[in-house]
Amino acid sequence: MEELNKESRKTPYSFLFGAIALLLIPMSFLLWPVADSEKDEWSSQEEEHTKDEEPNLYFGFIKDSFYVYESEIQRNEFLSNILLAHKVSYATIAELETATRDTYSVRRLRAGRPYAILNRDTTTAADYFIYKPGAFNYVVYSLKDSLYAEVFYHPVDTVVRTGAGYIDHSLWVAMRNGGMSDALIGKMEDALAWTVDFYHIQKGDQFKLIYEERLIDGEAVGVGRLLAANYIDRNGDNYAIYFENENYSGFYDLEGRPMKRAFLRAPVRYTRISSRFNPRRLHPVLQRIRPHLGTDYAAPHGTEIFSVADGVVTAASYTSGNGNYVRIRHDHVYETQYLHMSRFASGIRPGVRVKQGQVIGYVGSTGLATGPHVCFRFWKNGVQVDHLKENLPPPEPMSEEDLPLFFAHRDSILPILDAIPIIRPDVKPAFEVVDRSLQQEILELSR
Ligand SMILES: [Zn+2]
Incomplete structure (x- = not known):
């Protein structure tokens, strides 16, 4: 079975390697850093709108019509502290609290998150309070006439990216150095923890991955699914392929067996x-x-x-x-x-x-x-x-009906994974954006 798979992969591998290398090289200028999800996005928001030639639009408002005050909620600061400073009355604040209880309660405001105050005329009370709970949405509180809160979601784009690197100290350090987020590192561990003992890995091991990244206005805001990964150690390839249909979802090896095994590799972490x-x-x-x-x-x-x-x-x-x-x-x-x-x-x-x-x-x-x-x-x-030498029984593969679908998916995504170039150890691991058409193909594959 193993041999057969290696054989059948050779043809698409060599063909696709050339094709993908050609696609990737012109894209290499697109090396965006992964944004920390906690990052304050106010400044980038403005930049993006400038690029979009909508310089006046600010969270749906005509920016030039307002005085804009931006800050972030301080520890032990209440909404009343903020709004009183912008001439909103106690009575209005109390009413706002009641009026927004079911839409976006002011009790959900958190210290450290950014907000903005929009005011047409700073000699009178402010018009709007805008709160940003995370990268994906924002809340507009209307402070005049009718008091309400409305939640808006930014349109999110998904792009497919690839990554690769060499292990020097740990997978965590290598992925971190490559600009990959903790969330993505966690997904690599979820996919491979049963086959690779990440706490006792070797210097010189290599890894490759294909994953989704979420973008808002071209700015990376988080990772989506990890679609495929390979961890290459002294024993060879350790593949994990993400697969999802009505009966199955999760990471599978090349034979369609779940990556999640009955036994963990070690009873302690980081040792x-x-x-x-x-x-x-x-x-x-x-x-x-x-x-x-x-x-x-x-x-x-x-x-x-x-x-x-x-x-x-x-x-x-x-x-x-x-x-x-x-x-x-x-x-x-x-x-x-x-x-x-x-x-x-x-x-x-x-x-x-x-x-x-x-x-x-x-x-x-x-x-x-x-x-x-x-x-x-x-x-x-x-x-x-010796549990490290024990060949523990592999889990059962997915059912006969689902296997052909899985194999078709595997055979499409594997050549792309294999074609990701491994970065030399003296070069910092970097990652690339997969070509648009290829991206569409992968997204369709894993839908
Ligand atoms: Zn002992």
């Missing part, structure tokens, strides 16, 4: 492996050869330890060797155990059901331990095995 599974190890405390039938993850005292899979707690107790430990049965084949905890998470006791990723305890050094770490043990049919 290093301090000792691997080793049947002949010199024990650091006992100073003699004793098999090490687990994997040690060194982590600061108090770090969260989570269950690597759904299951039932069979033990949460203490022995002089294990210290505080939790044991979990996942099914009739697999069990896991977590040793040397400083304490258990609340509610963790025998008989309790736990979910994958649920916190069951905290890193410590109870029992026979030289420093804070979690010794993670993995049982298969009652025998302790």
Whole structure:
């Protein structure tokens, strides 16, 4: 199956690589930075309108007819503080509060968000208060004649972009250096966390991705869906393809199996492996050869330890060797155990059901331990095995009826993903806008 797929991809790959390279080069001047969603967009708003040759339009108002005051809501500042300074009476403010309760309550105004006051005549009360809760919408409060609030949404454009980079320290650092947002980094982790152990990745690993970006007036305001990704490590390609139809949605491998697996790769985040599974190890405390039938993850005292899979707690107790430990049965084949905890998470006791990723305890050094770490043990049919070498059963692929649709989608998007050039390690990862027609094609594909 694997071989067959590689074969069938060769033809579109070489053809499309040339085509896409040609399309991408002229587009390379379009290297927009990703806007922080928290960024204040007032200044860009004006610039955009200038470009659109609508210099007078300001949130739907003729700007030249008003005095415009712009600021942002301060901590502990109330709407009344703001409006009183612009000659709006207490009575009006109280009425406004009632009148806008069902449309956009003034209680929803938040410190740090930008606002504007529009006033025709500054010797009298202001006419409008405009509040911007986020990049996608704004609220107009009418302060004269009839008091009301109305929410307006900016038209949002979706463009498809590609990204790539080399790992130096971590995926997070590499994507951050490439100007990619935390939201996008989170999506990469969601797609690949079960196949790639992001907390123990190697320098020199590479990644590629195709994703949607949301634009308002040409300004990036956030990411949409991650459409496809590949994380290339020493074991080769790790593909994740986003697919959505009436029966399925999420990330799938090339065979149409969900990326989400029954077992997480590690029981702790942001740690290093301090000792691997080793049947002949010199024990650091006992100073003699004793098999090490687990994997040690060194982590600061108090770090969260989570269950690597759904299951039932069979033990949460203490022995002089294990210290505080939790044991979990996942099914009739697999069990896991977590040793040397400083304490258990609340509610963790025998008989309790736990979910994958649920916190069951905290890193410590109870029992026979030289420093804070979690010794993670993995049982298969009652025998302790090295979970990092275990070929865990892959999840079932999607149904026979849906697979052909998925394969067609995969075969269209994969050549585009493969053709993304990998940036040399000495060059900062950058990203490109996919050509318009190609973009349309991808958007149609993933609708
Ligand atoms: Zn250990």
